[in-house]
Amino acid sequence: MTAATTAVRRRVRWGFQHGVVGLAVRRAARKGDLQATSIVDPGHRANPYPLYEKVRARGDLVPGRLGHVTVSHDVVNAVLKSDDFRAGPDDAAMPGPLARLVRWSRDPGSLGPIDPPSLLVVEPPDHTRYRRLVSRVFTARAVEALRVRVQAIADELLDGLESTPEVDLVEAYCSQLPVTVITEILGVRPEDRDKVLGFGRDGAPSLDVGLTWKQFESVDIAVRGFQEWLGGHLARLRREPGDDLLSQLVTLEDEGQRLDETELRAVAGLVLAAGFETTVNLLGSGTVLLLEHPDQLALLLDDPSLWPNAVDEILRYEAPVQVTARFALREVQLAGRVVHPGGLVVTMLGGANRDPKVFADPNRFDVTRENAREHLSFSGGRHFCLGAALARLEGEVGLRTLLDRFPDLELAPGRTRRTTRVLRGWETLPVRTNRVLVG
Numbered sequence: 001m002t003a004a005t006t007a008v009r010r011r012v013r014w015g016f017q018h019g020v021v022g023l024a025v026r027r028a029a030r031k032g033d034l035q036a037t038s039i040v041d042p043g044h045r046a047n048p049y050p051l052y053e054k055v056r057a058r059g060d061l062v063p064g065r066l067g068h069v070t071v072s073h074d075v076v077n078a079v080l081k082s083d084d085f086r087a088g089p090d091d092a093a094m095p096g097p098l099a100r101l102v103r104w105s106r107d108p109g110s111l112g113p114i115d116p117p118s119l120l121v122v123e124p125p126d127h128t129r130y131r132r133l134v135s136r137v138f139t140a141r142a143v144e145a146l147r148v149r150v151q152a153i154a155d156e157l158l159d160g161l162e163s164t165p166e167v168d169l170v171e172a173y174c175s176q177l178p179v180t181v182i183t184e185i186l187g188v189r190p191e192d193r194d195k196v197l198g199f200g201r202d203g204a205p206s207l208d209v210g211l212t213w214k215q216f217e218s219v220d221i222a223v224r225g226f227q228e229w230l231g232g233h234l235a236r237l238r239r240e241p242g243d244d245l246l247s248q249l250v251t252l253e254d255e256g257q258r259l260d261e262t263e264l265r266a267v268a269g270l271v272l273a274a275g276f277e278t279t280v281n282l283l284g285s286g287t288v289l290l291l292e293h294p295d296q297l298a299l300l301l302d303d304p305s306l307w308p309n310a311v312d313e314i315l316r317y318e319a320p321v322q323v324t325a326r327f328a329l330r331e332v333q334l335a336g337r338v339v340h341p342g343g344l345v346v347t348m349l350g351g352a353n354r355d356p357k358v359f360a361d362p363n364r365f366d367v368t369r370e371n372a373r374e375h376l377s378f379s380g381g382r383h384f385c386l387g388a389a390l391a392r393l394e395g396e397v398g399l400r401t402l403l404d405r406f407p408d409l410e411l412a413p414g415r416t417r418r419t420t421r422v423l424r425g426w427e428t429l430p431v432r433t434n435r436v437l438v439g
């Protein structure tokens with residue numbers, strides 16, 4: 001493909017995914033549409049909860065100019081589990097010439113996490129085939145076997161903080177723990193870790209809609225760089241396979257199971273990026289919540305068996321992935337309304353997690369909450385997070401070890417939020433370790 005063709009494809013892709021959508025969103029936001037406001041309003045990124053309550057006040061399923069939106073736990077759960085919806089838009093349902101243009105604009109060199117054939121947007125039978133190949137590495141039992149290694153990584157990273165009075169915890173710990181774990185699972189060389197982190201950080205807005213051309217270009221550069229690096233990584237594993245998950249995928253003997261190069265890159269890229277871009281937020285938000293609620297931290301220090309529940313309460317209270325969406329495959333009756341074929345339903349996970357019909361006093365952070373695990377932060381149905389057990393383990397080991405080893409840890413001024421809308425967490429998190437330095 002020539003450079004000129006690549007550039008035209010990129011323009012067309014931006015036009016479809018962001019340009020047209022961005023225009024519609026800005027127009028709808030001016031007319032007071034809540035979903036559109038959630039996309040354009042920077043205040044919503046800082047604190048999305050007031051808008052969720054406005055949606056809740058209007059009903060379980062609220063029609064808008066772009067589609068329906070819901071913060072009802074019942075309705076979100078039903079949509080995610082329903083066979084009447086699919087996770088990505090259906091090319092086949094578009095008018096022929098448009099579908100052809102959309103397909104043409106896709107560039108295998110620039111496959112993002114929500115471009116097909118990413119697991120996140122494909123449906124059976126492809127989804128079943130991809131997921132079966134990777135899921136055994138992430139079962140609860142397989143993940144529990146990683147506990148000792150996760151603990152060792154956490155200890156090693158925290159050794160590095162012993163002599164540092166003030167540090168950005170996101171940079172030194174919250175990002176490093178999950179990226180180290182997932183890169184080991186995927187056979188990535190330690191010297192490539194920082195590069196992978198950089199691609200993840202710069203590519204994270206690819207989950208958001210309505211990006212400006214400038215934002216889209218910089219995301220595209222990151223995604224392209226990531227894909228190029230991934231191609232090299234997979235080629236290396238083909239030459240020198242190890243006993244990691246990706247080596248197993250690239251050396252699959254069975255013709256019927258084997259993934260082609262694009263499928264392989266999509267599966268590997270998503271598992272790798274999803275493996276750290278989300279858990280970093282769990283660790284960052286968890287640290288802030290526990291330091292801001294010393295009574296809750298005291299409960300955990302007193303009774304460490306509460307840790308797994310505390311991690312679920314953190315996930316409930318500050319969903320690292322705030323929102324996802326589904327498209328109706330046919331006409332659907334839902335919560336007393338009709339969703340037409342192709343219609344969009346935006347499921348606000350962070351809002352469903354604060355539904356008072358399910359969670360008593362939902363705005364209270366309570367590590368002893370009995371049903372904390374009923375949160376929807378890992379989505380539901382077919383696309384339920386593949387890495388949920390691993391994320392819970394990293395959350396538990398990562399936070400417990402940090403707060404056990406640094407009992408005087410304190411938030412320092414100046415923390416900043418990530419500017420992404422779908423992913424919610426801290427970009428920087430300065431803390432004081434309050435270690436007395438000897439010598």
Ligand code: HEM
Pocket residue numbers: 087119120121131138182270271274275276278279282319320321324325377378379380382383384385386387388390391
């Ligand atoms: C706190 C950490 C995490 C959170 C909150 C989270 C959240 C989610 C959510 C909400 C989805 C589904 C989106 C949808 O339904 O549209 C998802 C899917 C997925 N997650 Fe996670 N995730 C986390 C950690 C991980 C980790 C550690 C991995 C590494 C293996 C991972 C791998 C995946 C994959 C591969 C999918 C796609 C599954 C599918 O579509 O079948 N996630 N995650």
